[in-house]
Amino acid sequence: MAGNSKRFANEKEIHYQLVMKPSLADLALGQAAEIVSIDCDRSISRRLMEMGLIPGTEVRVVRVAPLGDPIELRVRDYALSVRRAEAARIAVVPARAA
Amino acid sequence: MNPRAGTPEILIAGNPNSGKSTLFNALSGGSARVGNYPGVTVDRTTATVRLSARQVALVDVPGMYSLTANSPEEQLAVDALVASETRAVVCVVDATTLQRGLYLALQLRESGVPVVVALNMMDAAERMGLRIDTDHLSESFGAPVVPVVATKRQGLDALLNAVEGQLGLTSPVDAPSVSYPAALEADLSELVPLVEQWRPGASSQQTRAVALWSLLSLDEDSLRGVPDSLRIAVQELRSAAIAQGRNPDLEIIATRYAWIEEQVSRASSNPDPKPSVSERIDNVLTHPVFGLVVFAIVMFLIFEALFTWAEPAIGFIEGLTAALQGQVAGSLPDGVLQDLIVEGIIAGVGNVIVFAPQILLLFLFIGFLEDSGYLARVAFVIDRVMKGVGLHGKAFVPLLSGFACAIPAVMATRTIERRRDRLVTMLALPLMSCSARLPVYILVVGTVFAGATLWWFSAGAVALFAMYTLSVVVTLTAAAVIRRTILPGPAPTFMLEMPPYRWPSAQILWINAWRRLRIFLVDAGTIILAMTVLLWALLSFPKSDEIAVRYSQERATVAQMDLHPDEAARLVAALNAREASEQLEQSVAGRFGHALEPVLRPIGFDWQIGVGIIGAFAAREVFISTLGVVFGIGETDQENKPLRQALREARHSDGTPVMTPLSGVSLMVFFLLACQCMSTIAVVRRESGAWKWPAFLFAYMTVLAYTGSFLVYQGGRLFGFE
Numbered sequence: 001m002a003g004n005s006k007r008f009a010n011e012k013e014i015h016y017q018l019v020m021k022p023s024l025a026d027l028a029l030g031q032a033a034e035i036v037s038i039d040c041d042r043s044i045s046r047r048l049m050e051m052g053l054i055p056g057t058e059v060r061v062v063r064v065a066p067l068g069d070p071i072e073l074r075v076r077d078y079a080l081s082v083r084r085a086e087a088a089r090i091a092v093v094p095a096r097a098a
Numbered sequence: 099m100n101p102r103a104g105t106p107e108i109l110i111a112g113n114p115n116s117g118k119s120t121l122f123n124a125l126s127g128g129s130a131r132v133g134n135y136p137g138v139t140v141d142r143t144t145a146t147v148r149l150s151a152r153q154v155a156l157v158d159v160p161g162m163y164s165l166t167a168n169s170p171e172e173q174l175a176v177d178a179l180v181a182s183e184t185r186a187v188v189c190v191v192d193a194t195t196l197q198r199g200l201y202l203a204l205q206l207r208e209s210g211v212p213v214v215v216a217l218n219m220m221d222a223a224e225r226m227g228l229r230i231d232t233d234h235l236s237e238s239f240g241a242p243v244v245p246v247v248a249t250k251r252q253g254l255d256a257l258l259n260a261v262e263g264q265l266g267l268t269s270p271v272d273a274p275s276v277s278y279p280a281a282l283e284a285d286l287s288e289l290v291p292l293v294e295q296w297r298p299g300a301s302s303q304q305t306r307a308v309a310l311w312s313l314l315s316l317d318e319d320s321l322r323g324v325p326d327s328l329r330i331a332v333q334e335l336r337s338a339a340i341a342q343g344r345n346p347d348l349e350i351i352a353t354r355y356a357w358i359e360e361q362v363s364r365a366s367s368n369p370d371p372k373p374s375v376s377e378r379i380d381n382v383l384t385h386p387v388f389g390l391v392v393f394a395i396v397m398f399l400i401f402e403a404l405f406t407w408a409e410p411a412i413g414f415i416e417g418l419t420a421a422l423q424g425q426v427a428g429s430l431p432d433g434v435l436q437d438l439i440v441e442g443i444i445a446g447v448g449n450v451i452v453f454a455p456q457i458l459l460l461f462l463f464i465g466f467l468e469d470s471g472y473l474a475r476v477a478f479v480i481d482r483v484m485k486g487v488g489l490h491g492k493a494f495v496p497l498l499s500g501f502a503c504a505i506p507a508v509m510a511t512r513t514i515e516r517r518r519d520r521l522v523t524m525l526a527l528p529l530m531s532c533s534a535r536l537p538v539y540i541l542v543v544g545t546v547f548a549g550a551t552l553w554w555f556s557a558g559a560v561a562l563f564a565m566y567t568l569s570v571v572v573t574l575t576a577a578a579v580i581r582r583t584i585l586p587g588p589a590p591t592f593m594l595e596m597p598p599y600r601w602p603s604a605q606i607l608w609i610n611a612w613r614r615l616r617i618f619l620v621d622a623g624t625i626i627l628a629m630t631v632l633l634w635a636l637l638s639f640p641k642s643d644e645i646a647v648r649y650s651q652e653r654a655t656v657a658q659m660d661l662h663p664d665e666a667a668r669l670v671a672a673l674n675a676r677e678a679s680e681q682l683e684q685s686v687a688g689r690f691g692h693a694l695e696p697v698l699r700p701i702g703f704d705w706q707i708g709v710g711i712i713g714a715f716a717a718r719e720v721f722i723s724t725l726g727v728v729f730g731i732g733e734t735d736q737e738n739k740p741l742r743q744a745l746r747e748a749r750h751s752d753g754t755p756v757m758t759p760l761s762g763v764s765l766m767v768f769f770l771l772a773c774q775c776m777s778t779i780a781v782v783r784r785e786s787g788a789w790k791w792p793a794f795l796f797a798y799m800t801v802l803a804y805t806g807s808f809l810v811y812q813g814g815r816l817f818g819f820e
């Protein structure tokens with residue numbers, strides 16, 4: 001997932017917007033995005049929200065574990081790691097490359 | 099549970115890693131007492147502190163992100179809040195992650211309890227270039243906000259003054275005015291009458307807070323003591339809301355965060371942000387290559403410490419125990435009392451203290467990893483592997499420690515947050531091949547595989563390697579099975595904060611490790627001591643007078659013979675050993691071993707090994723000394739030639755040898771899989787909070803061990819091995 005998306009950034013983005021909702025798990029390393037919705041089990045969604053991941057919040061994937069999962073996010077001035085399974089249920093809109 | 103009911107209590111609450119324990123220790127000066135919350139094994143640390151006008155009890159509450167609760171464990175904080183002793187809460191907020199910390203502070207304020215916000219880590223915030231206007235925050239939250247640096251003891255006086263000020267308040271300060279959406283307010287007003295029934299004396303502000311809490315917490319919860327009418331009302335309101343496309347959880351949380359964002363944007367600024375050091379450290383420590391290398395080195399160090407560094411201390415304690423036993427045996431007359439003291443009580447105390455070095459070392463290590471922030475990275479790096487068997491990344495260190503000893507390893511499961519994950523880990527890890535199994539393997543291998551080779555390896559080495567591999571496979575499988583059967587539940591998640599790297603304080607590491615050790619010595623120690631005495635009684639009684647008389651006659655005969663003193667001493671020692679063996683055979687344990695023989699034959703053992711297994715319950719390595727007594731050899735260790743010889747010469751009643759390569763492997767498998775360790779039972783009892791878990795552990799491991807040995811022995815015979 002990470003790092004190989006430079007060239008196809010645009011194509012991918014179009015694909016995301018038309019075909020599927022992009023999720024946190026689809027983000028490239030270092031890419032910023034805004035949360036759109038969280039669709040995990042209630043207790044997990046609630047925990048994520050109470051930790052500050054709310055629709056409209058900006059997040060960034062800052063690291064991927066050596067074995068590919070989990071991933072580390074930067075949100076509201078702290079670092080949180082989640083498994084890809086949860087990240088895939090957090091819909092985002094990628095921010096334009098800065 | 100509360101030792102001093104009536105003393106006003108001040109809770110120290112806050113996000114995990116916000117510095118609660120550091121602040122607690124700084125304020126209490128090490129006068130802490132550790133207790134337990136009823137029902138769930140979470141430590142409850144309290145300390146008495148003198149304020150200028152009165153005495154109060156500080157309580158270190160487990161870390162939390164919110165008061166919302168789903169499980170009895172999360173309910174602790176809420177229960178503590180409504181406890182009648184609670185007068186105020188110090189909410190520790192990490193100034194570097196202000197918004198998330200203030201979310202909890204806001205929830206606390208809404209509940210109506212007097213709050214003092216300790217804005218901690220101000221040193222780190224300043225290094226990052228953050229500026230925070232505490233006056234503005236104080237005003238908007240209706241609570242004093244005091245900047246502190248817990249590690250440097252800065253701001254503590256101001257904090258205590260603020261607490262005293264809150265205790266002296268005559269009327270409560272109004273909660274911050276957060277305005278929730280109209281639809282949500284309507285939901286709340288439906289819940290209010292039900293809350294009023296539940297909590298009759300509550301103020302309108304408290305009632306509103308409980309209604310909010312119920313809406314956010316209830317439905318699919320396992321909370322205790324919540325009235326059903328309230329739960330049902332919440333369920334109905336929630337489904338009605340969802341049908342309209344609303345999400346009450348989101349409405350509540352988003353409104354709170356919006357309010358907080360507004361306050362924070364007014365109160366804090368960072369004109370000149372500095373890059374964080376943690377990022378750069380992490381670029382190495384979680385790097386795909388270096389990250390794994392560092393990980394391997396750190397884990398190896400823990401392993402090495404538990405195995406090698408603890409060894410001299412363990413040897414010293416064992417030596418001391420033996421010396422004391424010798425001393426007492428020499429100064430007391432022979433008899434039951436002497437035996438009780440020497441082999442029951444002193445041995446029992448020794449059995450407890452002998453774990454101290456490993457427990458201290460492991461907890462110093464874990465404390466360092468935890469407080470420095472690296473433990474979260476360990477979990478991050480290895481979670482992928484643990485996920486496969488339904489475990490949390492944080493289960494890795496306890497599992498690894500299981501190779502050394504299950505006792506500290508079970509205690510180390512405390513670092514895992516969720517009780518369910520903790521239980522799965524502690525029920526599986528006693529299957530890791532601990533160091534006490536090694537002497538048994540070595541004895542067996544030396545007895546049945548001496549000089550044998552398998553291809554171009556020595557057969558013994560192959561057997562040993564197979565045991566360790568098997569232990570890892572079985573442990574992980576057991577974890578996966580337990581997770582799916584005994585302890586099913588919502589899919590485990592990871593969701594872990596990666597705290598910034600910090601240099602831990604040596605003093606706090608020591609205080610914490612020492613506290614853990616003390617809990618073990620007192621709580622698990624009493625169980626271990628009692629079991630040692632019981633086991634001693636089973637192996638010693640009843641005593642046969644006939645045997646005693648017969649051997650004293652034989653000794654008298656030896657004394658009358660005209661022998662060289664050395665020769666006479668040798669003969670007497672041999673007589674003593676044979677007497678002990680005969681006495682053991684007709685003791686309760688010996689009879690039990692005989693009675694078990696029909697069950698033991700199908701797995702290749704006889705009654706003598708059965709007695710050894712019973713004795714080994716004290717600790718696996720005791721198997722060897724018990725066998726020494728059974729075979730009338732006296733003092734032995736795993737390298738002991740006469741014991742190996744005696745084992746090789748042992749015969750079943752039909753004349754076939756007891757110890758063959760096949761029954762040897764069967765015996766090793768049995769020791770690998772059986773819960774032959776009362777200390778494990780005791781510590782699992784302490785850490786799980788109920789006898790049913792160690793009972794289950796013992797039962798399933800025994801069944802597993804018997805089945806495993808049966809398959810090995812009978813399967814081997816089918817294939818023509820002996």
Ligand SMILES: Nc1nc2c(ncn2[C@@H]2O[C@H](COP(=O)(O)OP(=O)(O)OP(=O)(O)O)[C@@H](O)[C@H]2O)c(=O)[nH]1
Binds near residue numbers: 116117250469
């Ligand atoms: N720089 C700095 N570090 C601090 C301060 N207070 C605590 N720490 C460090 O923060 C880390 C966590 O502190 P703890 O006191 O263990 O935090 P806690 O809130 O008790 O954590 P949990 O019990 O895990 O919830 C430790 O490494 C402390 O040394 C502070 O004021 N400044």
Ligand SMILES: [Mg+2]
Binds near residue numbers: 118119120
């Ligand atoms: Mg703590």
